[in-house]
Amino acid sequence: MEETVIVAHKIFKAFGEGETEIQALRNVDLDIKRGDFAAIVGPSGSGKTTLLNILCGLDNVSSGEIKVSGRSLQEMSGSELAQFRREHIGLVFQAYNLIPVLTVLENIEYVMLLQHVPAAERKERVHTFLAELGLEGKENRFPAELSGGQQQRVAIARAMVSKPDIILADEPTANLDSETGGQLLEMMRKFNEELKMTFVFSTHDPQIMERAKRLITLTDGRIVSDELK
Amino acid sequence: MLLKLAWRNLWRNRTRTWLSALVIAIGLVAMIFMDTMMVGMNTNMVKNATDSLMGHAQMHALGFRDEQDVKLTINDLDQALLQLEKHPDLKARSLRIVTQSMLSSSGGGEPVLSLGVDPEEEQLLSKFDEAIIEGEYLDSVSGQKLILGWKLAEKLELGLGDRLVLTAADAESGEMVQELFRLSGIFKTGEEKMDASMVLVARKTLQSMLKLEGRIHQIALRYSKLTQDGTPVNPLKKPDDSSKNELLLWTELMPSLYMISQMTDLSMAIMGTILFLIIALGITNTLLMGLYERMFEFGVIKSIGTTPWQAARIMLFEAVCLGFVSIIVGLILALFVTALFANYGIDYTGIEFSGVTFQEKIYPSYKWSRLVLYPFMSLGFTLLASLYPAFKLWKMLPVEALRKRKF
Numbered sequence: 001m002e003e004t005v006i007v008a009h010k011i012f013k014a015f016g017e018g019e020t021e022i023q024a025l026r027n028v029d030l031d032i033k034r035g036d037f038a039a040i041v042g043p044s045g046s047g048k049t050t051l052l053n054i055l056c057g058l059d060n061v062s063s064g065e066i067k068v069s070g071r072s073l074q075e076m077s078g079s080e081l082a083q084f085r086r087e088h089i090g091l092v093f094q095a096y097n098l099i100p101v102l103t104v105l106e107n108i109e110y111v112m113l114l115q116h117v118p119a120a121e122r123k124e125r126v127h128t129f130l131a132e133l134g135l136e137g138k139e140n141r142f143p144a145e146l147s148g149g150q151q152q153r154v155a156i157a158r159a160m161v162s163k164p165d166i167i168l169a170d171e172p173t174a175n176l177d178s179e180t181g182g183q184l185l186e187m188m189r190k191f192n193e194e195l196k197m198t199f200v201f202s203t204h205d206p207q208i209m210e211r212a213k214r215l216i217t218l219t220d221g222r223i224v225s226d227e228l229k
Numbered sequence: 230m231l232l233k234l235a236w237r238n239l240w241r242n243r244t245r246t247w248l249s250a251l252v253i254a255i256g257l258v259a260m261i262f263m264d265t266m267m268v269g270m271n272t273n274m275v276k277n278a279t280d281s282l283m284g285h286a287q288m289h290a291l292g293f294r295d296e297q298d299v300k301l302t303i304n305d306l307d308q309a310l311l312q313l314e315k316h317p318d319l320k321a322r323s324l325r326i327v328t329q330s331m332l333s334s335s336g337g338g339e340p341v342l343s344l345g346v347d348p349e350e351e352q353l354l355s356k357f358d359e360a361i362i363e364g365e366y367l368d369s370v371s372g373q374k375l376i377l378g379w380k381l382a383e384k385l386e387l388g389l390g391d392r393l394v395l396t397a398a399d400a401e402s403g404e405m406v407q408e409l410f411r412l413s414g415i416f417k418t419g420e421e422k423m424d425a426s427m428v429l430v431a432r433k434t435l436q437s438m439l440k441l442e443g444r445i446h447q448i449a450l451r452y453s454k455l456t457q458d459g460t461p462v463n464p465l466k467k468p469d470d471s472s473k474n475e476l477l478l479w480t481e482l483m484p485s486l487y488m489i490s491q492m493t494d495l496s497m498a499i500m501g502t503i504l505f506l507i508i509a510l511g512i513t514n515t516l517l518m519g520l521y522e523r524m525f526e527f528g529v530i531k532s533i534g535t536t537p538w539q540a541a542r543i544m545l546f547e548a549v550c551l552g553f554v555s556i557i558v559g560l561i562l563a564l565f566v567t568a569l570f571a572n573y574g575i576d577y578t579g580i581e582f583s584g585v586t587f588q589e590k591i592y593p594s595y596k597w598s599r600l601v602l603y604p605f606m607s608l609g610f611t612l613l614a615s616l617y618p619a620f621k622l623w624k625m626l627p628v629e630a631l632r633k634r635k636f
Contacts, residue, residue, distance in 0.1 A: 053628050053631075056532070058532055058627050058628040058631070059628045078536075078537050082531060082534055082535060082536040083536060085532065085533065086534025086535075091533055093529065093631075097525075097526075097529040099234065099529070100241075101238055101241060102233075102234065102237070106233070110230060111533055114230075114534055114535060114539070115534075158533070159533075162534075
């Protein structure tokens with residue numbers, strides 16, 4: 001039986017109060033298993049990003065319970081959550097969001113430095129990912145000197161290099177053309193297959209939906225379907 | 230990595246960083262320059278005061294300074310002189326007779342302070358010999374020559390060679406005694422009191438006139454080794470109470486002057502605090518602007534595993550880097566400005582302050598400890614300025630920061 005990495009139980013999330021209250025998530029139950037390659041889909045405002053933010057502990061739930069790698073996120077302080085994300089969760093953002101003053105190498109190394117990974121191991125891991133993602137020779141470039149696709153590959157390397165339990169990606173192909181998006185998706189699928197790395201995407205991209213092993217559909221903050229392909 | 234991140238962040242907006250650094254640097258330059266000015270001014274004032282008459286220290290019989298009683302001479306003079314001779318840092322001494330008296334000429338009379346001195350000894354203590362503008366300095370420990378200030382000469386309409394009569398009470402009977410002198414020189418020290426109401430005559434003549442043979446009212450002393458404050462490095466031991474003599478440093482003889490130098494330190498500390506606080510507020514504003522501009526980026530940094538304290542440290546490191554850049558710029562500018570004025574001097578000559586008239590230009594002078602203190606103050610206040618932005622960053626929720634950017 002596959003190990004469950006994320007357990008979300010009766011998640012409820014509301015923004016605002018009284019008449020201005022917006023219910024972003026309503027009684028969401030979700031299990032993510034190790035090795036999942038799942039896409040959370042749904043129209044804008046359906047709660048995809050809110051769900052991802054809650055799954056990685058960036059946002060709090062109004063009620064319900066979240067456990068990631070067996071640990072309850074609600075019981076952690078801000079500092080503990082940051083350390084937990086550093087060790088267990090890799091994040092990929094829509095707009096790459098690399099640190100502009102750090103080079104490709106430094107961006108990828110950043111989380112490992114916070115983890116105090118020894119220099120030799122850092123170097124080895126960085127070069128492995130640079131080779132896998134076709135970024136060799138670009139180690140010393142700054143993000144502004146890279147194309148969008150290259151930046152997103154660096155962002156993926158940054159998320160994966162610390163060997164997290166799960167990668168959460170918020171519309172990772174939204175800012176890329178379909179060909180580049182497709183290539184990136186193939187790489188992530190490869191990592192999923194070969195390294196058994198768990199991926200959860202929020203997306204509108206039909207390519208992701210097509211390649212996902214599992215499709216979770218959100219509408220008005222509720223999971224209306226959860227299908228394995 | 231956090232330090233590297235902070236350093237590179239600092240240079241993302243070069244103009245803003247240089248302007249901020251310049252504000253801190255100018256504050257530092259102002260503090261260092263003002264301080265060197267004050268040190269130069271104090272040194273100048275102390276030098277003027279101790280070179281003109283007072284010396285670095287004086288010995289008297291107890292009560293003489295208050296009562297100016299002609300009978301109050303130094304007790305056990307031989308023993309006192311023996312003690313002085315043993316001290317290695319004593320450069321010069323002048324044994325003086327000091328008495329209030331009346332100076333009369335054909336043009337009138339004026340109350341004066343008469344000093345009986347040995348001209349050779351006195352040359353090493355004060356600068357009356359250099360201050361002679363007409364005639365000549367005294368040439369013997371005895372004799373009837375007299376020198377006085379130019380203002381007194383003007384008042385009594387005196388000319389060289391004029392005959393003058395000094396009247397004072399003698400030490401034995403207290404009766405008035407008189408002695409005839411001849412004006413041999415006129416001095417101009419620049420000190421109002423000395424130029425208007427002081428006369429110098431040969432010590433032995435005055436001792437004889439006042440029936441004080443072998444007795445002395447005052448020994449003025451000059452030390453060879455002084456601290457930057459002008460106090461002796463190795464002062465003489467104070468006499469026991471049983472000796473009925475007192476030995477006072479210039480800091481005790483002229484406490485107002487000493488107070489000024491102490492007050493200067495306090496004033497500089499207050500001024501520095503106010504100046505750096507104002508600068509710190511400007512730096513806080515600059516750092517906050519930088520924080521708000523990079524809010525989304527900090528959201529990313531925090532969301533990928535940077536703890537609140539690590540994020541706050543980035544801001545503190547930025548302030549430290551800014552502080553160091555400012556200190557380097559500030560120190561270079563301060564050294565240049567001070568060196569410039571130390572070379573040419575600032576002309577305050579003739580201006581009287583706290584009873585001392587500046588005789589020479591003021592030359593800014595360093596106290597090396599201040600060259601460490603003020604940069605540390607700059608760094609401290611820059612760090613203080615970064616506390617609020619660092620706290621904001623520490624408290625900032627990554628999810629709220631990530632919402633600051635629209636795609």
